[in-house]
Ligand SMILES: Nc1ncnc2c1ncn2[C@@H]1O[C@H](COP(=O)(O)OP(=O)(O)OP(=O)(O)O)[C@@H](O)[C@H]1O
């Protein structure tokens with residue numbers, strides 16, 4: 001056994017994050033750690049790698065009791081980790097982010113050329129070709145996630161820990177990552193894998209451990225459990241399926257155009273495109289990594305400004321040069337990058353949720369504390385944010401729950417057009433269903449929604465119409481009557497050339 | 499193509515500063531004939547060699563997202579310790595080593611307090627500033643002049659350059675410090691970790707980088723540079739005085755920021771700091787050449803010119819983007 005954790009207990013002020021949890025990892029296996037948002041998965045990983053100390057319990061690595069003082073010590077002992085949030089330095093180059101601390105050197109002098117080559121090789125393993133001397137900040141979240149993975153792969157490790165490495169990857173990158181994981185496993189590495197994608201778990205893992213509310217539910221052989229059983233163990237009850245969603249999507253009767261973009265584009269961002277969005281319509285954006293989904297959304301929100309074309313809202317030309325201008329027209333944008341563009345970690349859940357409403361009212365008319373509390377309470381209930389405490393600091397919430405807070409912030413502004421960029425990233429399958437239902441309901445009430453997700457199934461489930469993007473260009477607009485993911489993939493492949 | 503623009507953007511503040519520096523020099527040369535000689539530029543370096551060394555140390559600290567307010571006081575302390583020990587007949591080499599050790603240790607101590615007690619660098623180094631300045635007065639409340647042979651030689655021997663120009667030994671020392679600093683920042687793990695911490699301390703920690711060690715080292719480097727700056731100031735003034743270098747921390751910070759290093763850390767170059775020092779120097783020189791301004795007016799004009807300069811710098815970088 002490479003790793004054994006016994007009787008692990010970890011409490012934070014007000015929450016017991018881990019309560020007497022046992023965990024074991026064998027060499028040459030992929031072990032999935034499963035559980036809902038806030039179940040304690042990331043905490044277990046941080047306890048293992050010495051980010052947090054334990055309150056009780058023991059950790060043994062290859063039979064030796066260990067207690068790491070921090071990630072550096074864990075790395076030296078052969079535990080290589082990709083933490084849940086992308087933890088890299090945006091100001092440094094891609095190559096440095098991959099190799100920092102392990103740069104090739106001669107007499108203490110960093111050798112930049114071999115370093116760049118090494119970084120390129122590591123990225124090539126993930127089927128990625130990038131200019132590695134470019135700064136990381138210019139990259140999408142998905143690329144950043146891959147860079148973090150490449151970094152972890154470089155270490156000569158016995159144990160590889162991956163905390164939701166696939167949350168913003170699309171199917172191609174996921175396949176590639178799973179292939180790499182299989183190779184490493186066959187070489188004898190032990191891999192701890194966290195994800196909310198049930199199909200990935202069944203595709204790759206040998207065994208799994210399920211946590212619920214900080215407690216151990218059990219350890220299972222993947223071959224001996226079904227997806228439904230797994231989900232039941234995770235959430236402690238049966239999950240209502242999504243089938244009903246299809247019928248919920250109502251026929252739209254009024255056809256009233258809310259926004260029209262004519263030949264809008266931005267050099268280096270996205271080629272000119274035309275698009276009309278009607279009230280109550282859900283428009284999905286489908287495309288691979290780097291296809292320009294986020295860039296398109298940012299133009300509609302004024303986060304980047306278009307250098308050509310016109311946008312009309314309610315048939316009146318508007319200039320969306322800043323997010324403020326867009327918000328004033330009832331457009332809201334929920335960014336994919338919750339850490340740097342979204343949440344303020346040191347503020348409470350209540351304050352974070354109130355931010356957008358407050359901004360749209362103007363700072364001269366402060367929301368009363370009581371009103372803020374009402375808003376926060378109702379959002380917490382609607383999205384099942386845990387812990388259900390409006391005064392908890394957002395930085396202390398689990399990843400999935402942070403995502404819910406971000407979503408709540410924009411939902412309560414009651415926008416006319418809501419742009420959701422990867423809104424279900426890192427969200428567990430129960431909450432995901434709730435969010436999908438919510439989007440459908442909001443659309444039925446007349447809100448227009450632009451929905452971006454790397455998960456094609458999800459895009460197809462929700463959208464009335466799908467825009468297919470490739471190489472920063474809109475290549476097709478398809479009405480969603482019984483579209484399948486395969487059809488979309490085919491459209492992407494042939495570039496919309498019917 | 500995107501990377502080209504990206505890297506160009508990274509150098510933009512430096513290019514803008516350089517362009518404006520050339521502009522200011524051209525303006526001076528057009529106004530005053532004597533300004534056109536290359537020696538004027540060298541004189542700026544001669545008059546500011548100690549500031550340059552201090553500002554280089556400050557660059558390390560600011561790159562990690564910290565700040566060091568104690569530098570001016572450490573400079574003064576170093577001049578006084580040197581003067582007092584030399585007056586007591588201690589060998590100049592021993593004095594040099596001792597001064598550097600004191601400066602480095604002070605920095606190390608502040609760095610350790612900042613890191614382990616998770617305190618704001620602002621407040622810790624402010625305390626360090628009071629401490630060092632206070633220590634000055636316990637050594638002497640009056641100026642002590644330096645007559646030591648080694649120090650006076652260092653102060654008075656010019657280093658000749660081709661074309662009949664010359665610099666002081668202090669400038670040579672400052673240039674060496676600059677070269678070492680640039681090397682450390684760009685070619686060593688320590689240097690890259692400094693940038694990583696400035697980018698995100700939390701990430702640097704999770705990436706397994708030696709955050710504690712690096713943060714403390716950076717303050718030690720700043721302390722060391724301040725001590726060396728103090729020695730250079732002692733060469734320059736041949737005296738030790740508790741009132742030396744009052745407010746120099748602000749000059750150093752200004753030089754670093756004008757040179758394009760961002761106060762929150764993570765981006766900037768030590769070469770920019772050199773340009774920053776030159777900007778401060780050239781403004782001062784322009785005023786001296788004018789010669790009509792009384793001393794308090796100098797400060798006001800410096801303030802105004804600095805203001806114009808940074809606004810221009812911003813406009814230039816924005817236009818180029
Ligand atoms: N630094 C912290 N301070 C206080 N509470 C914390 C802290 N980190 C985590 N928690 C709490 O511990 C619990 C477990 O969180 P953890 O991040 O381990 O969940 P998770 O299983 O990784 O969830 P997710 O799927 O959303 O990432 C949550 O209730 C969370 O609010």
Ligand SMILES: [Mg+2]
Pocket residue numbers: 041042043084163398399400
């Ligand atoms: Mg987590």
